[in-house]
Every structure is written in C-alpha cells, then in structure tokens.
Amino acid sequence: MAGMRPLLFHTVLLSFFVCGSAAAQVDADGDNSRPGADEYTQRVQAGIALLVAGDNGGAKSAFRDAIGMDGNRPMAPYYLAAASRLSGELDEALTGFRRAAELGPSEPRWRGRALQGVAETLERMEGRLEDARTAWQE
Numbered sequence: 001m002a003g004m005r006p007l008l009f010h011t012v013l014l015s016f017f018v019c020g021s022a023a024a025q026v027d028a029d030g031d032n033s034r035p036g037a038d039e040y041t042q043r044v045q046a047g048i049a050l051l052v053a054g055d056n057g058g059a060k061s062a063f064r065d066a067i068g069m070d071g072n073r074p075m076a077p078y079y080l081a082a083a084s085r086l087s088g089e090l091d092e093a094l095t096g097f098r099r100a101a102e103l104g105p106s107e108p109r110w111r112g113r114a115l116q117g118v119a120e121t122l123e124r125m126e127g128r129l130e131d132a133r134t135a136w137q138e
Contacts, residue, residue, distance in 0.1 A: 040069045044076050051083055059083050074104040078114050085121055094121045 037045065047062030060083045066076035081096025097117035104111035115138055122132035 040066050040073060040076070043069065044079060047076070047079055047083075051079070051086070056083055056087050060087075072103060074100040074107060074110040074114060077103060078110060078117065081114075081117055081121075085117070085124075090121055090125050094118060094125070097121060 043062055043066040047059040047066065050056075050062060051059035060080055063076045063080035063083065067080065070076075077096050078100035081093045081100060084090075084096055085093035097114045100114035101111055101118065104114055115135065119132050119135035119138075122128040122135050125131075
C-alpha cells in the first residue's frame, strides 16, 4: 500500500466506503440512482459515481447541484468536501466538512463523518497539527 499514489489510495478507499451504501452502482443506462431516492439523493449518488470513476470536476459539480436543491442537508457538502480534499483543495475541504458538521446535529452519522473530515483535513495542512488534535477531541 505504501507504493500507491495518495490520490489513487483515497479514491479506492472512498469507493469501498461508498459501495457499502450501493451509491456507486451504475446500470447499463448510466442511471446510478437507487429506486425511491429523492432528486437530491440521486444527484449526490451521481456525484459519488463520478468521483469513483475519477471525474473529480464532474463530481464536485453534481454535489454543488445537490446543495443548490437543498442547502440544509449534510450529505452533499460532506462529499463536496471529500472531493475537494482529494484534489488537494484543503481550505475548501475544511470549509465543506465544517459546513456538513453544522448541518448534521440531527443526523449523528453525518455529523460524526464531517467532524472526522475536519480533523483529517487539518492533519494534512501545514502548521495545523495542534488544531487537528483539538478537532479529534470534539
């Protein structure tokens, strides 16, 4: 694993995380939405599929579309932050993870993921290790 490039490693890791929810499954027609998913969730699922396929820009666009549909749900900001972090945009990622955490108090799973994203992103930022330690304690 040490020989894997960081972006490839994180993409593989994200795909394992995503596949657990079946969000990255795409059928022959290119439809990646699960039956019964609302439009917001379908857009997030499309973004996840694009991210797993290596289209970071397309994924970020899909996540932004979902945020435009409903800016009060944490799922799209979380995945937008994850995509930003994968592309090395750490300030944008940190802002996105913090936003997802703010939106997730009634959804502990998303809040927890977002707070973890904050801490992990801070670890990667120059001079922010002490901030990362503090974030891990939240």
